[in-house]
Amino acid sequence: MTEPYAVPVPRGYRVGVWEVRDPLATGAFGSVYAARRTTDGTPRTAALKFLPTGTGTPRQLAHLRELVEREVELYRRLKRPRLIRMYETVVVDDPGHPELDGATVLVLEKAEGSLHGVRPAEPGPLLAQICEGLAQLHQAGWVHGDLKPANVLLMKDGSARLADFNMAAELEGTHAYTPAFSTPDYTPPELLWAEIGERGRRIRPSADVWAFGVLAHLLLTDSFPLPGGTPTARRDAAAAYARGTDELRLSPELPDAWREIVRECLARTHAERIGTRALLRRVEAVAGTGRSPRLRRRRPRRTTSVLVAAVALAAVGLGVWAGRGDSGDAKDTAAAYGAAELRTDRGVPVAYRRLIVDSAHDCRQPEVSPALLAAMLKAESDFDPDLSDPAKNEYGIARWTPSVLRWWIRADGAPATATPAPPLTPSQSIPAVSRYLCFIEPRLKNSLxxxxxxxxxxxxxxSYKKVNAAGGVPPNQRAYAARVAHWLKEYTPPGEQ
Known part of the structure; x- marks a missing residue:
């Protein structure tokens, strides 16, 4: 070993069916070793990550257990193509080796190495895969919290996987809470001196976007985007940039196609940074990798009655697909958009598919699915964007009452300054349905x-209050609910019922 390992493990040490071989990497809180299986079965090799939760002072143990629990929880709940896989966890029971006794061992998919100290000949495809991994995390409601080259693993086939999730945290609304540890070069300015509360430091997905911008600049130019010969100097430069007393000076070696992407990742404030979905779309276009496949959302608790929706990683407005005279390939792509979660052969208008799918994905509640939105639009208006019912004061494809739509029409959650006037367009109406349903879902009783x-x-x-009070669908809404249920079954792909 060329550096002290946080958890020294002798070669040949046995953990369950695994035998430790060579050391691979170490960090402040754990060490990783190559391992081989000693029994028949697959996989034959793995990486064992030793996390020392069985020794130390009570305060150290509490902290280390929290880090372990974060990482194990994410691995258990998320199975995504761009995240390293965990096969199992083992707790060492070995009083004869007190330095290992009680340690938690994560048995992980073995990689060939990491991006640390590596400058790929063609970084574009790798950056697209890294960004795809971030999109998978964020869509599932998690923030990585420590994206850097050492935490990007390279597989045997040359592809990339995100790893090391002991700083990861699940979002609670717009924020998550993580320990006050991170790598300064990849930490956004607003977190460098952020207040640390009882639950840790508040962090947003935009922190991962900043880290991606730094990583992209490093892979493309072999230099950091902020000046300074040390992490401390670069940290001070980041603070000056955030205050507006210094400008961002990107390397002249940064290709023009990537320059604006990196700038949008490294915006001074979190609110100005590009969103993860838009970032993925831009990176895939520049890298020439094509769009990533749609990914499945996390399975909800109510597995018998809830549709498991898929993850949309790229959002493009309705106008891109409708009324622009695109090529036949673009039309075919639009017709098949979201096919894994919304059937293509049941009459959902092609012009609205992308808007329906992307609007559903703007809500992290898995019940708010593309099939549900499509079923409701069918029941409300038969997909008629010009519906007008002045007697009920309801208009457009979703039969909105304008005074109610005012509260849900804006993406930032604030009410519109004025009540929208008919005609109400699909681009106004459909996303607002998703926002309203996303608001309703946690307010419905779980016992219904x-x-x-x-x-x-x-x-x-x-209203959700009337549904709660009635103990289910109110009698005067049963006919409507039956129509939605019928079309929901029609629009849900086989195997997802």
Missing amino acids: PGDRRVLLAASYRT
Whole structure:
């Protein structure tokens, strides 16, 4: 070993069916070793990450256990193509080796190495894969919190996987809470001196976007985007940039196609940074890798009655696909958009597919799915964007009452300054349905019987308070709920019922 390992493990040491071979990497809180299986079965090789949760002072143990629990929880709940896989966890029971006794061992997919100290000949495809991994994390409601080259692993086939999730945290609304540890060169300015509360430091997905911008600049130019010969000097430069007393000076070696992407990642404030989905779309276009496949959302708790939706990693406005005279390939792509979660052979208008799918994905509640939105639009208006019912004061494809739509029309959650006037366009109406359903879902009682999605639709027609009070779909909404249930079944792909 060329450096002290946080957890020294002798070669040949046995952990379950695994035998430790060569050391691979170490950090402040754990060490990773190559291992081989000693019994028949697959995989034959793995990487064992030793996390010392069995020794130390009570304060150290509490901290280390928190880090272990974060990482194990993410691995257990998220199975994504761009995240390194965990096969199992083992707790060492070996009083004869007190330095290892009680340690938690993560048995992980073995990589060939990491990006640390590596400058790939063609970094574009790797950057697209890294960004795809971030999109998978963020869509699932997690923040990585420590994206850097050492935490990007390279597989045997040359592809990239994100790893090392002991700083990762699940979002609670717009923020997550992580320990006050991070690598300064990849930490956004607003977190360098952020207040540390009882639950840790508040962090947003935009922190990962900043880290991606730094990493991209490093891979493309072999230099950091902020000046300074040491991490401390670069940290001070980041603070000056955030205050507006210094400008961002990107390397002249940075290719023009990447320059604006890196700038948008390294915006001074979190609010100015590009969103993860838009970033993925831009990176894939510049890297020439094509769009990543749609990925499945995390499975909800109510597995018997909830549709598991897929993850949309790229959002393009309706106008890109409708009324622009695109090529046949573009039309075919639009017709198949979101096919894994919204059937293509049941009459959902092609012009609205992308808007329906992307609007559903703007809500992290898995019940708010593309199939549900499509079923509601069918039941409300038969997809008629010009619907006008002055007697009920309802207009457009989703039958919005303008005074109600005012509260849900804006993406930032604030009410519009003025009540929208008919005609109400699909681009106004459909995303607002998703926002309203996303608001309703946690307010419905968990004890209500029936399909949660149909209860959401009934709440849209009346209110969640009335649905809660009725103990389910109110009698005067049962016909409407039956229509939604019918079309929901029609629009849900086989195997997802």
